[in-house]
Amino acid sequence: xxxxxxxxxxxxxxxxxxxxxxxxxxxxxxxxxxxxxxxxxxxxxxxxxxxxxxxxxxxxxxxxxxxxxxxxxxxxxxxxxxxxxxxxxxxxxxxxxxxxxxxxxxxxxxxxxxxxxxxxxxxxxxxxxxxxxxxxxxxxxxxxxxxxxxxxxxxxxxxxxxxxxxxxxxxxxxxxxxxxxxxxxxxxxxxxxxxxxxxxxxxxxxxxxxxxxxxxxxxxxxxxxxxxxxxxxxxxxxxxxxxxxxxxxxxxxxxxxxxxxxxxxxxxxxxxxxxxxxxxxxxxxxxxxxxxxxxxxxxxxxxxxxxxxxxxxxxxxxxxxxxxxxxxxxxxxxxxxxxxxxxxxxxxxxxxxxxxxxxxxxxxxxxxxxxxxxxxxxxxxxxxxxxxxxxxxxxxxxxxxxxxxxxxxxxxxxxxxxxxxxxxxxxxxxxxxxxxxxxxxxxxxxxxxxxxxxxxxxxxxxxxxxxxxx
Numbered sequence: 001x002x003x004x005x006x007x008x009x010x011x012x013x014x015x016x017x018x019x020x021x022x023x024x025x026x027x028x029x030x031x032x033x034x035x036x037x038x039x040x041x042x043x044x045x046x047x048x049x050x051x052x053x054x055x056x057x058x059x060x061x062x063x064x065x066x067x068x069x070x071x072x073x074x075x076x077x078x079x080x081x082x083x084x085x086x087x088x089x090x091x092x093x094x095x096x097x098x099x100x101x102x103x104x105x106x107x108x109x110x111x112x113x114x115x116x117x118x119x120x121x122x123x124x125x126x127x128x129x130x131x132x133x134x135x136x137x138x139x140x141x142x143x144x145x146x147x148x149x150x151x152x153x154x155x156x157x158x159x160x161x162x163x164x165x166x167x168x169x170x171x172x173x174x175x176x177x178x179x180x181x182x183x184x185x186x187x188x189x190x191x192x193x194x195x196x197x198x199x200x201x202x203x204x205x206x207x208x209x210x211x212x213x214x215x216x217x218x219x220x221x222x223x224x225x226x227x228x229x230x231x232x233x234x235x236x237x238x239x240x241x242x243x244x245x246x247x248x249x250x251x252x253x254x255x256x257x258x259x260x261x262x263x264x265x266x267x268x269x270x271x272x273x274x275x276x277x278x279x280x281x282x283x284x285x286x287x288x289x290x291x292x293x294x295x296x297x298x299x300x301x302x303x304x305x306x307x308x309x310x311x312x313x314x315x316x317x318x319x320x321x322x323x324x325x326x327x328x329x330x331x332x333x334x335x336x337x338x339x340x341x342x343x344x345x346x347x348x349x350x351x352x353x354x355x356x357x358x359x360x361x362x363x364x365x366x367x368x369x370x371x372x373x374x375x376x377x378x379x380x381x382x383x384x385x386x387x388x389x390x391x392x393x394x395x396x397x398x399x400x401x402x403x404x405x406x407x408x409x410x411x412x413x414x415x416x417x418x419x420x421x422x423x424x425x426x427x428x429x430x431x432x433x434x435x436x437x438x439x440x441x442x443x444x445x446x447x448x449x450x451x452x453x454x455x456x457x458x459x460x461x462x463x464x465x466x467x468x469x470x
Contacts, residue, residue, distance in 0.1 A: 009259040010046035010230040011251070012084060012206065014244050015275065016074070017049040019234035022210065022243040024287045026058035028278070030070040036274045037077030043263055043271070045081055046230050047117050050074050051110075052085030056093045057438060060445045068113055068430040075114025082116035082143075088346070089122040089129040090408050094437045095347045097380070099411040100132045102418070106433050107136035113430070121147035121179055123348040124340075126382035127167055128406040138172050145206065146171070147179035151343035152303050153336075155385040161193060162200035169201045175230075177206040178223075181345045182305035183213035187222040194226035206230035210242055212306040214295035217245045217253070224259050236272050237279035241293035242306045248272065302329050308349045315357045324360050331356040338392040339376055340384025351376055369396050379403035425450075 020028040033050075040048060051071050059067040074083060090097040092106050110118065118137050122129040130146055137144035146168045148161060165176055178185065178193065185193070190207070197205050207223045207230070209216045220231050232244050239246035251263045282288035296306050304312075312329075316322050335356045342348045351372040359365045366373075375381060377393045379402040393402070403410065414436065419426075422435040425446035435442040 006258045006260075007229075009224055009228075009250075009254050009261050011247060011261055011263065012047045012049055012208075012230055012232045013040070013043070013045045013235065013247060014049045014232050015235045015238050017051060017053055017055055017086065018208075018232070019238040019243045021054050021058075023238050023241060023292055024282045025062075026054045027062060027282075027287060029063055030059075030065055030073060032278060033070075034073060034077060036271060037074065039267060039271050039274070041078050041081050043081075043267055045263075047082040047084040048078060049084040049086070049119075049232070051083065051115060052087055052093060052119075054093075056434075057441065060434065060438060061441045064445060064448050066434075066445070066449070068109075068428065068434070071110075071113045071115065083114055084117040084119060085110060085115045087118050087120045087133060089120055089133055091123075091129075091347070092437060097129070097407050097411060098436065099414040100408055101413040101415045102433070102436050103132045103408075104136040105415060106436075107133055107142070108140055109430050109433060111137070111140040111142040115142065117143040117145055119145045119147050119177055119179075121149055121177075121345070122382065123149060123345050124342045124382045124384050125149050125164060126384075127164070127171060129382050129408070131171060131406075132408065134171055134173055143174045144172065145175045145177050146173040147177040147208070149343035149345045150178050150180040150185055151182075151341075152184055153341045153385075155341055158192060158196045160385070162196050165197050165201045165203070169203050173203065175204040175206060176201065177208055179345075180207070180209040180219075181343075182303065182308075183210045183216060183299050184303060185209055185219050186215050186300075187218040190219045190223040190228075191226045194223045194228050198227045204229040206232070208232040209244065210306070211240045211245055212242050212296050213299040214297065215300075217249065220245060220250060221253065224254065235268070235275055237275040298329075302332065303344070304329070304332060304353075305344055305349055308344060308353050311350065312353055312357065315354065319357075319361055321361055327360045328356050331360050335359065337386075338389040339373075340386045340388050342376075342384045347372070348376070348381070366392060366395050377402070380407050382407055 016033055020026060056067045059065040059070060090103060092098055092103060107118065120130050120133045125148060134144045134146065148164060168176055176197065194205060205228050207220060207228045209219055224231065231250065233247040233250050234244040236246040236248055248265060248268045251261050251265060251268065254260055279288065298309060299306055316324055316328065332352060335352050336342065339352060344352060354370055355373045358368050362368055374396055377388055377396045378400060418432050418436045422432050425431060425443065
């Protein structure tokens, strides 16, 4: 038997971003992160994911913190470790498409403030929506990682994934991530997928998944054996459930194998000890719901992400229609099919889920249509892997001509207008970007910031944050 080539596995740590986003609604404060940075910086992680995703919105809205200030403080502490963020392509960190000038400026400022690796994805895997961000990251000498939003469906063949990967390589990306947001990638499928991607591209392959369906650690094992270079894990106090597999468990799994990470379990144990009281406090306050820590096999049965299932339950509860749960679960794949079979990830998961609820509650499909569903069927979010259902599209958008070009081509530059609107509050260049993404929330935060400086009580009851002591 040929001797295995030694290829140490690299680890991206998610505790400062996706882990607390998935388990405690992104409520970890900067001051809770800073004391442990020195130890985390000694581990030898490939990178620490600490920004992007929902952190930006949650920092401003609930924690009354400047996300840019957080990034700068983290950069000061992490002297030897690359910092990573999640970026929604042309949506940046918001829910709508922005003009290219805003995307370029956001990438520039993210890298200037400390980000090394930008993981860029699009909810439809429409690569046109990623071009501007990738080029901007290349220009700023950052690492542009493009994420494939993983999903199931007859259009998503190995050929589809390998062709997409080749196109990503040609676009100028530095690496590829298989982003399995719903925990749908099962172990032996991971072997096939990684083998195919490795054969089709020279780029490093990273795997990101969630433990929601219970298979994530096994999926990582098979993916690494097939040649995956990097995996995303979370320190044990904020691992499992809707978060990632535990860092320490995976480090131990590959110890003494050709994939040995070389990470020190003693050091990892000290880091876990730091976060454990935070986990206990979150459980006690109700911020961490034990329900999200278990396995939800319905994720695999209905191919619906865990977060989408909980949204669904709350929507039905509000409408006093909990008895319609299974009808809605059956309607979701039908709506997804009408919409061209997109992956279900923010914002497509919310759009498809809400439309399915409306279809069931109204007793007639597409009797009431959300403005987001109209945007999808008008082509405002880009192209899906399959065409939209023509009849449904006609019913929803009438005779309007759908967009077929890259949606951002139709958006004129926006920065000059945002600069004008934010002028009275602006204290740093980055404020214009904060405002561009979340105008109302940003102005509330700017008022709070100004009041803090003059030591005036801002009389802004931050009730949502008080309800969640961390």
